[in-house]
Amino acid sequence: MPAIEMTNPAALPADWRDILALTKPRVMSLVVFTALCGLLVAPALPPLVLGFTAILCIALAAGACGALNQWYEVELDAKMRRTAKRPLPAGRMDRQSALHFGVGLAGFSVVLMGLATNWLAAVLLAASILFYVMIYTVWLKPRTPQNIVIGGGAGAFPPLIGWVAATGQVSALAILLFAIIFLWTPPHFWALSLFVRSDYAAAGIPMLPVVKGIEPTRRQVFLYSLPMAAAAIAPWPLGLAGPIYGVCAIILNFVFLVLAARVLANRSTDPAQMEPEKHLFAFSVFYLFALFTVLVADRWIA
Amino acid sequence: MMRHEDEVVRRQRERARILALLLGAFVVLLFFITIAKTGMNW
Numbered sequence: 001m002p003a004i005e006m007t008n009p010a011a012l013p014a015d016w017r018d019i020l021a022l023t024k025p026r027v028m029s030l031v032v033f034t035a036l037c038g039l040l041v042a043p044a045l046p047p048l049v050l051g052f053t054a055i056l057c058i059a060l061a062a063g064a065c066g067a068l069n070q071w072y073e074v075e076l077d078a079k080m081r082r083t084a085k086r087p088l089p090a091g092r093m094d095r096q097s098a099l100h101f102g103v104g105l106a107g108f109s110v111v112l113m114g115l116a117t118n119w120l121a122a123v124l125l126a127a128s129i130l131f132y133v134m135i136y137t138v139w140l141k142p143r144t145p146q147n148i149v150i151g152g153g154a155g156a157f158p159p160l161i162g163w164v165a166a167t168g169q170v171s172a173l174a175i176l177l178f179a180i181i182f183l184w185t186p187p188h189f190w191a192l193s194l195f196v197r198s199d200y201a202a203a204g205i206p207m208l209p210v211v212k213g214i215e216p217t218r219r220q221v222f223l224y225s226l227p228m229a230a231a232a233i234a235p236w237p238l239g240l241a242g243p244i245y246g247v248c249a250i251i252l253n254f255v256f257l258v259l260a261a262r263v264l265a266n267r268s269t270d271p272a273q274m275e276p277e278k279h280l281f282a283f284s285v286f287y288l289f290a291l292f293t294v295l296v297a298d299r300w301i302a
Numbered sequence: 303m304m305r306h307e308d309e310v311v312r313r314q315r316e317r318a319r320i321l322a323l324l325l326g327a328f329v330v331l332l333f334f335i336t337i338a339k340t341g342m343n344w
Binding site for chain 1: 306309310313314316317320331334335337338339341
């Protein structure tokens with residue numbers, strides 16, 4: 001990029017790449033994937049264009065959440081290595097633009113969802129945005145080490161909304177999909193926070209390893225993995241999924257629990273020696289993708 | 303060295319182009335949503 005004569009980068013209109021970065025595209029990919037799975041495992045499929053619009057709305061809402069999160073946390077982001085180069089803390093964009101973009105995108109996604117699919121899906125979408133921004137970002141995250149537990153609820157909405165967009169109602173499997181992501185979030189994020197805890201401590205975010213210490217966090221990672229595994233396997237014995245899903249879910253959860261047990265057994269406090277935590281974090285992302293993929297495959301193959 | 307005004311215009315043009323594309327895509331999407339909705343008893 002050519003050098004330009006300027007003293008205040010924020011005086012420039014934001015580059016479209018920075019506006020895109022505001023939506024946290026990588027987080028959005030997981031949201032889109034789980035929402036799509038929720039829609040695809042539903043008993044009734046909507047017309048293709050309505051299904052596409054539902055997923056688009058969920059993606060836009062996730063982007064709005066990312067923008068509003070970055071708007072609110074600009075000072076925190078500036079303090080953490082991992083987030084200091086984001087458009088707002090780096091000064092490539094002004095805060096008000098981020099706020100307008102986030103609110104506009106949120107409103108647009110909810111209205112479009114209601115018009116294209118049904119208003120229950122739109123209400124759930126609005127609730128998930130408000131939950132993420134108001135309850136998680138503004139209220140819980142800076143106040144309690146249990147922030148991730150409750151905040152996991154926001155990330156658990158997409159498959160439920162995908163299902164409701166397709167069927168117009170909430171059913172047992174949709175609630176189980178919600179529960180799986182809700183219970184998966186604590187071990188996933190706490191595994192990460194164990195090896196980047198100095199970042200969280202520097203930013204003053206009361207993550208569990210910062211407030212309670214490393215050993216209690218490792219214990220919590222393992223303890224949360226148990227109900228998560230139960231929720232993930234449950235669709236099979238409950239007759240909501242077939243044996244393809246059941247067998248794969250057992251294997252995936254067995255590996256998850258073994259990795260969580262290795263985290264529990266690790267005694268190192270040096271992030272460089274937290275291989276079990278890094279392995280669990282990496283596997284947890286694969287786990288969610290694999291589990292939901294298998295659920296869809298089971299629905300369409302069986 | 304690029305002048306500040308040139309960079310402002312370049313970014314505005316780039317954003318206007320993207321916005322136009324998005325608006326066009328939205329119109330097409332609305333058209334197909336309407337077709338899909340009118341073809342079903344929701």
